[in-house]
Amino acid sequence: MTDDVGRESLALPDYDHLPLGRLGQRIRALDADDVVMLRQYEEAQGCRLPVLQVLDHWLHELADGAEPSEDPSNAPT
Numbered sequence: 001m002t003d004d005v006g007r008e009s010l011a012l013p014d015y016d017h018l019p020l021g022r023l024g025q026r027i028r029a030l031d032a033d034d035v036v037m038l039r040q041y042e043e044a045q046g047c048r049l050p051v052l053q054v055l056d057h058w059l060h061e062l063a064d065g066a067e068p069s070e071d072p073s074n075a076p077t
Contacts, residue, residue, distance in 0.1 A: 010041060024054050028069050032062045 007016065011034035012026055027035055039055045042048065062068075 007041070010038060012038065015041070016045075020050055020054065023051065024058075027055065027058050030058075031068050032059060035059050035062070 007013075011030050012018065012023075015023075015038060018026060027038070030038070035055055035058055039052065039059070042051050042055065058066075
């Protein structure tokens with residue numbers, strides 16, 4: 001897929017600055033479409049295996065019926 005995903009279109013505006021542990025917490029508020037977009041961005045920008053694994057794990061959980069949770073840190077300020 002050659003779609004370019006820009007930072008401004010990401011569900012987590014501070015994505016590039018999140019530590020791995022915090023990313024795992026924050027993505028739990030995202031649906032599959034948002035996580036796929038983050039994954040595409042990661043593949044195009046950094047392609048960091050641990051980050052891709054965290055994203056893939058949440059995608060698998062969503063596919064198995066998990067529901068996104070409310071994360072107050074995702075709310076706009």
